[in-house]
Amino acid sequence: MRQAVILAAGEGQRLRPFTATKPKAMLNIAGKPILEYVIESLAQNGIRSIVLVVGYRKEQIFDYIGSGKQFGVDITYITQEKQLGSAHALTQAKGVTENEFLVLSGGNLIEPNTIAQFVGLKPEAVLAKRVNNPIRYGVLTIEEGVVKKIDEKPKQPKSNIINTGIYAFTTNIFRFTEPELNIPDALNNMLTQGYPINAQETDGTWLDVLYPWDILSLNDVVVRRIRAKLGGTIETGVSVKGLVSVGKNTVMRSNSYIAGPVIIGDNCDIGPNVCILPATSIGDNVVISPFTEIKNSVIGDDVNIGPGCIIQDSVIDKGCVIKGHFAACGGEAEVKINDEYHKVSMGVMLGEGCSLGNNVVAQPGVIMGNYSQVQALKLIGGRLPDRSLIF
Amino acid sequence: MCGIIGYIGERQAHPILLGCLKRLEYRGYDSCGIAIAGNSINVYKNTVRAEELRKAAPQLDGTLGIGHTRWATHGQPSQANAHPHCDCDGKIAVVHNGIITNFQGLKQKLIHEGHKFISETDTEIIPHLIEKYYRGDLERAVEAALDDIEGSYAIIVLMASEDKLVAARKDSPLIIGLGDRENFIASDVPAILDYTNRVIYLEEGDMGVVTKDNIKIRRDGIEINREEHKISWSVDEAQRGGYEHFMLKEIHEQPRVIRDTLVGRVSVAEPTVDLAAMRDKGIESMLILACGTSYHAALTGKYIIEELLRIPVRVELASEFICYGQTLTGTEAIVITQSGETADILRAMRRLKEVGCQVLAITNVVGSTASRIADQTIYTRAGPEISVAATKSFMAQLMVLYWLIMSYSKVDSRRLASMLLALRQMPSKVQQVLNNGYKILEHANNLSGYDNVFFIARGINFPIALEGALKLKEISYIHAEGYAAGELKHGPFALLRSDTPVIAIVAQDNTYEAMLTNIREIKARSSPVIALAEEGDEVIGGLVDSVITVPQVDAIFSPVVNTVALQLLAYYTAKQRGCPIDFPRNLAKSVTVE
Structure with missing residues (x-):
């Protein structure tokens, strides 16, 4: 197997506000977009010819991945103009694939060992994985390494073995994907017509993001596996405990306390007297002012956080400006997405480019749209659309 | 403006030369050609671009050759005028970038001596001069020929039966690329990055003699050493990476370019470039020189300096500055040039140096001629820019100016802190404009049907x-004029009709009310008006036909977001009109001739 097709055209609509400006594959987990984990895993398994099917906000992928040279792979871009489904996306790549190829989603985080065995399997094949909550996926019935049946999103799943959306195909697959919109439907047609589909189970990492707060749990898993490095300037009196990675040109000012796993990007200005606690990822060009505590959170590029803030279990996207004494503490909350209620434990989910005045307090479970503005001394709660003005 | 390339080694020269020429096309592309030395010299050239030449050319056998992609200065683009040019016997071939000013006289003399000329070019005299002086030592002959020549040149000479390339430069860039049992000579680094990242920059007046495993550099007949540089960037950055055009790719790179250009610079506003005069006694005035798009960065710089430093600034076009005499004393001068090779800029710099000015260069090309003439250089970290229309390099120039001036600014610390915060936010604000590209596309589709467009604004x-x-x-070939809004009524008003759209930049600063007045005046002449206005401007929508919104920023940084919006507008308009966006007709990337 020498080639892979990565499907990265989709938005991930349930992940708004974070996907209003970027595709799901470009969500940042522990300092890198999900797509980069997928590409790295392929490269490490010797697959360096990659067809990337892009669509929604494809420029974000072009800007980051480019020709692929810096990741050691060659990328061919194919555009899916309308995001109609995975089979439709794959069909767009017809004509540029070799005879055998892998198919993966750019929106599921994997690691090299996840597919190490699978790349040797004979097509057509599907990679399976046991998960705790299979009802959102295609549940597989497997007998002696061969797929018997795929039940899409069953109300009462027969097992907890699901389809990861990672496949090994030959060009035969296009006969089945062309008339369908989704790959599982194409596979079921194959099964009905008597074509065998092999299955292999992996115990490697395979993580999906369905809702905004899933970013935190993925980050928690992946940030534990970063490589420690201390770039930039670490002033005297800074305590660094555990696994910590600090990027180049970042300044960590006196008396700051960093307890890993923590990853901090390039060109940040942090402290003095800042406390960054486990499972936190901080992007590039971020400023964190004195006496702020950040815990189990993901902070995007160009964010500016004022003095005396408490930020827990939160995701703060690119370019937010937060003045002093912002309080976003984690806690139980009920959040409504697409008419479904979810009981979650989280702080806030803050979209891109928001601006918060001094002493804003956020109730647990706030999801605030991109480019929103909040005046000083406001209490915010619930779900707020893009460009909300809270005065 | 031309690009030249030379190869000597063990591989077939033909495909390597054409590959390198393709990367040099930003320097000109009206014709190209190659010459390969086997037992004799075979030349193939035409009025086509490298890709077409690759398809059309017969396979020329040999491991030693030169190539050229041309930008016509003397003589029409034609097969005869394309390089390489040869001597009478076809034994010497030369490629040349530059202009020979005394070629008419030399040509008459050579014709009188019996030399036969085929082209109208200035270049053709070089192989004939070398032929004239050749007595068995090619280097001597080249030196003698160059002694006769006045003007600018970077040349590579190839001679049948000689297993080497001879290269020389004066006022035109030239580098040597060091490979493993092979070597390269090229106008610039990206041309050869597919093959090697070790280069030697030739200096003014250097002559290089290159064989497949040896480099000799001579100056005034004496052999000297030149330092080898390792290039850290890759050709990757010079590829399109998914985008249809380099221009759109480069527009989208701007958030990263801003971050890169400001890296390590904006933490605290402490000066890292030493403008000696400013430090010691404070300076009374400043001179900024530039050409083309860089001139617009310089003009923006004038507004920033006058607001933040409160000193008068004079901005001059380098091409004008070199034409007439002004009184200059030892003032501080800044020159802004993307390539660092713009001929007018280099001449102006030499003049400034002569009268004792301190010259600070802002350029994108490390090791460029401008950086070597200047007392100090600040590099914009934009990476190579391929599209002829400058976008990210302009943005990087603006960022350097903001940062440089802020580090000397006399404003109070509260204002400075808020500006530093705003500067750090620029990558995100620019990204916000880019994310809005789909909406700008609609405005562009509308604009593409017009033949004349005015752009107006006031202040910065x-x-x-x-x-x-x-x-x-x-890039779109639509006639467009930029005007200070207050000047419209001094003439251009006569041109305003319902088919003359006006694009008005409406910033939230002290020009706002005046701009609204101007827009009302224009609307009274029934011209369609597109406004560029900040998000949250409730008034503007009622006055104009359509609004392109840009994110709210501190007014002093409004040029940054407005620039990006107008770049996208130009790009999509040109695309709608089906123009060759990356290589507009009659234009070359940097102008290395006067």
Whole structure:
């Protein structure tokens, strides 16, 4: 197997506000977009010819991945103009694939060992994985390494073995994907017509993001596996405990306390007297002012956080400006997405480019749209659309 | 403006030369050609671009050759005028970038001596001069020929039966690339990055003699050493990476370019470049020189300096500055040049140095001629720019100016802190404009049907109106003019009709009310008006036909977001009109001739 097709055209609509400006594959987990984990895993398994099917906000992928040279792979871009489904996306790549190829989603985080065995399997094949909550996926019935049946999103799943959306195909697959919109439907047609589909189970990492707060749990898993490095300037009196990675040109000012796993990007200005606690990822060009505590959170590029803030279990996207004494503490909350209620434990989910005045307090479970503005001394709660003005 | 390349080694020269020429096309592309030395010299050239030449050319056998992609200065683009040029016997071939000013006289003399000329070019005299002086030592002959020549040149000479290339430069760039049992000579680094990242920059007046495993550099007949540089960037950055055009790719790179250009610079506003005069006694005035798009960055710089430093600034076009005499004393001068090779800039710099000016260069090309003439250089970290229309390099120039001036600014610390915060937010604000590209596309589709467009603004955005008009005209071929809004009534009003759209930049600063008045005047002449206005401006929508919104920023940084919006507008307009966006007709990337 020498080639892979990565499907990265989709938005991930349930992940708004974070996907209003970027595709799901470009969500940042522990300092890198999900797509980069997928590409790295392929490269490490010797697959360096990659067809990337892009669509929604494809420029974000072009800007980051480019020709692929810096990741050691060659990328061919194919555009899916309308995001109609995975089979439709794959069909767009017809004509540029070799005879055998892998198919993966750019929106599921994997690691090299996840597919190490699978790349040797004979097509057509599907990679399976046991998960705790299979009802959102295609549940597989497997007998002696061969797929018997795929039940899409069953109300009462027969097992907890699901389809990861990672496949090994030959060009035969296009006969089945062309008339369908989704790959599982194409596979079921194959099964009905008597074509065998092999299955292999992996115990490697395979993580999906369905809702905004899933970013935190993925980050928690992946940030534990970063490589420690201390770039930039670490002033005297800074305590660094555990696994910590600090990027180049970042300044960590006196008396700051960093307890890993923590990853901090390039060109940040942090402290003095800042406390960054486990499972936190901080992007590039971020400023964190004195006496702020950040815990189990993901902070995007160009964010500016004022003095005396408490930020827990939160995701703060690119370019937010937060003045002093912002309080976003984690806690139980009920959040409504697409008419479904979810009981979650989280702080806030803050979209891109928001601006918060001094002493804003956020109730647990706030999801605030991109480019929103909040005046000083406001209490915010619930779900707020893009460009909300809270005065 | 031309690009030249030479190869000597063990591989077939033909495909390597054509590959390198393709990367040099930004320097000109009206014709190209190659010469390969086997037992004799075989030349193949035509009025086509490298890709077509690759398809059309017969396979020329040999491991030693030269190539050229041309930008016509003397003589029409034609097969005869394309390089390489040869001597009478076809034994010596030369490629040349530059202009020989005394070629008419030399040509008459050579014709009188019996030499036969085929082309109208200045270059052709070089192989004939070398032929004239050749007595068995090619280097001597080249030196003698160059002694006769006045003007600028970077040349590579190839001679049948000689297993080497001879190269020389004066006022035109030239580098040597060091490979493993092979070596390269090229106008610039990206041309050869597919093959090697070790280069030697030739200096003014250097002559290089290159064989497949040896480099000799001579100056005034004496052998000297030149330092080897390792290039850290890759050709990757010079590829399109998914985008249809380099221009759109480079527009989208701007958030990263801003971050890169400001890396390590904006933490605290402490000066890292030592403008000696400013430090010691404070200076009374400043001179900024530039050409083209860089001139618009310079004009923006004038507004920033006058606001933050409170000193008068004079901005001059380098091409004008070199034409007439002014009184200059030892003032501080800044020159802004993307390539660092713009001929007018280099001449102006030499003149400034002669009268004792301190010259600070802002350029994108490490090791460029400008950086070597200047007392100090600040590099914009934009990476190589391929599209002829400058976008990210302009942005990087603006960022350097902001940062440089802020580090010397005399404003109070509260204002400075808020500006530093705003500067750090620029990558995100620019990304916000880019994310809005789909909406700008609609405005562009509408604009593409017109033949004349005016761009107006006041204050710090006036240079951005000029830049917006320049971008539109150079890539979409729509006639566009940038005007200070207050000047419209002194003439251009006569041109305003319902088919003359006006694009008005409306910033939230002290020009706002005046701009609204100007827009009302224009609407009274029934011209369609497109406004560039900040998000949250409730008034503007009622006055104009359509609004392109840009994110709210501190007014002093409004040029940044407005520039990006106008770049996208120009790009999509040109695309709608089906123009060859990356290589507009009659234009070359940097102008290395006067």
